[in-house]
Amino acid sequence: MSQQEGGRARSGLYLNPVGQRRLDFQQACGALFDGLRVAGGIEEAAALLDAQAPGVLVIDLERFEPEIDLPALGELVAKRCGAPVLALCPFTNARWLPALMAYGPLDYVIVPLGLDALADELAARLDAGFAPVHAPTPVEEDLAALLAVRSSAQQALLEADDAIRFGERLCAALLTWPGVVHAAMFQLCEGKDLRLEAQCGQQLAQAGARGLDLAALLGRGERLLQSPLRHAFPGLLAAAGGETALLDAPEKAGEAALAEALHAHGVAMVVGLPIPASGPGAPRGSLSLMFGARHTFSRAQLAAFDDLAQLAAFGLRTAELMRESEALLGRVTQLATLDALTGVANRRHGEFLMEQEIKRARRYRVPLALIAFDIDRFRNINDSFGHPVGDVALRTVADTARALLRSSDVLVRSGGEEFQVIAPHTSAIDGLKMAEKLRAAIEATEIPGCDHVTISLGVAQLGETESGDSLAVRVNAALARAKRAGRNCVELAMG
Numbered sequence: 001m002s003q004q005e006g007g008r009a010r011s012g013l014y015l016n017p018v019g020q021r022r023l024d025f026q027q028a029c030g031a032l033f034d035g036l037r038v039a040g041g042i043e044e045a046a047a048l049l050d051a052q053a054p055g056v057l058v059i060d061l062e063r064f065e066p067e068i069d070l071p072a073l074g075e076l077v078a079k080r081c082g083a084p085v086l087a088l089c090p091f092t093n094a095r096w097l098p099a100l101m102a103y104g105p106l107d108y109v110i111v112p113l114g115l116d117a118l119a120d121e122l123a124a125r126l127d128a129g130f131a132p133v134h135a136p137t138p139v140e141e142d143l144a145a146l147l148a149v150r151s152s153a154q155q156a157l158l159e160a161d162d163a164i165r166f167g168e169r170l171c172a173a174l175l176t177w178p179g180v181v182h183a184a185m186f187q188l189c190e191g192k193d194l195r196l197e198a199q200c201g202q203q204l205a206q207a208g209a210r211g212l213d214l215a216a217l218l219g220r221g222e223r224l225l226q227s228p229l230r231h232a233f234p235g236l237l238a239a240a241g242g243e244t245a246l247l248d249a250p251e252k253a254g255e256a257a258l259a260e261a262l263h264a265h266g267v268a269m270v271v272g273l274p275i276p277a278s279g280p281g282a283p284r285g286s287l288s289l290m291f292g293a294r295h296t297f298s299r300a301q302l303a304a305f306d307d308l309a310q311l312a313a314f315g316l317r318t319a320e321l322m323r324e325s326e327a328l329l330g331r332v333t334q335l336a337t338l339d340a341l342t343g344v345a346n347r348r349h350g351e352f353l354m355e356q357e358i359k360r361a362r363r364y365r366v367p368l369a370l371i372a373f374d375i376d377r378f379r380n381i382n383d384s385f386g387h388p389v390g391d392v393a394l395r396t397v398a399d400t401a402r403a404l405l406r407s408s409d410v411l412v413r414s415g416g417e418e419f420q421v422i423a424p425h426t427s428a429i430d431g432l433k434m435a436e437k438l439r440a441a442i443e444a445t446e447i448p449g450c451d452h453v454t455i456s457l458g459v460a461q462l463g464e465t466e467s468g469d470s471l472a473v474r475v476n477a478a479l480a481r482a483k484r485a486g487r488n489c490v491e492l493a494m495g
């Protein structure tokens, strides 16, 4: 490596597009090198690398545009053929690291960092001869740990019918990542804002450390895209910007109170991982991982983070699909059970409910009444005012009746202009009173477009061993008698 043997000069090449940063670096770190060249662009750096193969290449990613030409930068890493490369990576955009690591080994320092601190980091590496901080492939334990996290995260998918339960299981799985002291999941919800969906923390062993509550730390659990910490806290940054955020020292986020609170909870490092959306566009949310100590991650570890974020996306999408299909099922059930014109139970559903109520009445030995009613001379309304007015009359009658009934009563449209009321816990006498109330209310109700309508009603109480069919026959016979008796009246069914 470039800790030079035989007195050979230890030279460096620094790349950054901003002139002032190049100057600053030269001033702060130039003395660490026996010859430091600087380059403002990727092509220039490539030419210098070809010409003189410096001991160390420093790629400072700060102030590169977000749409940075990663393949071209990667080529610079590839050209090094394993010789020291140090990336200075903004904490808000750690996605660049695994992308560059794909071209060859590199070490990294997370910025912003004061110039003195940066010089210290660099000096330590130069002194150590840029010994690799991690092997290019993870050691066995590393791999075993990653596989364990992954497999328990996959188990969380079994709970993916519900976003919150899934989040809780996933966070518990993430907590098994070596060194993680707190894990959380944020989700973008319908109001297009971010919500803390689940969190899980380890009770820290240090004296004075209390359990960490992220909602308290961020000052809220909802509408987190409006949080004053959205530019500083990695979980919020990742959800808002779609980039991995790697805060390897709480102070680097530039929010003193946040840094203090994190330290107070024994947190030395926070990673925010965007949970990708199914298609293009804003992420679905983010994962937040807090570590008790600072780590330098290998390419495999960074790739494992991405993997977990994909898994979270899959779980959240599954939860969303479940929600959608439940809503659809609810809608289908509604269509299958309700009458489209009046919104009351349709005939088939009414028959089903009647059977249920008969069973209940028998089991608990309570009375059950059935009222059947029919709009008088409804044909005339249709003929005189037209079918649409007839429809309005049907809806108005249904609404008026429904408003009078108890919540335990069921209104059924049993035919064209025929309705039934299934009245649990109701005797024949009470059924008669109820029927009379219905009759009077409908007679008094104004029907838009045709003034008023009246109804005729039959009332029957379920006999001890009587079937639903027999009850219906009796109540309809009573209704027919009410029609014969001159309409707009109530008749009680024979026993």
Ligand SMILES: Nc1nc2c(ncn2[C@@H]2O[C@H](COP(=O)(O)OP(=O)(O)OP(=O)(O)O)[C@@H](O)[C@H]2O)c(=O)[nH]1
Binding pocket: 341, 374, 375, 376, 377, 378, 379, 380, 382, 386, 387, 388, 389, 390, 391, 394, 415, 416, 417, 483, 487
């Ligand atoms: N507007 C409208 N009319 C309907 C609907 N369903 C049934 N009808 C009408 O309801 C009327 C029922 O007429 P009939 O069975 O002779 O009874 P009626 O005219 O009410 O006479 P009585 O019941 O003997 O008082 C028919 O004209 C049907 O076309 C509907 O959904 N909308």
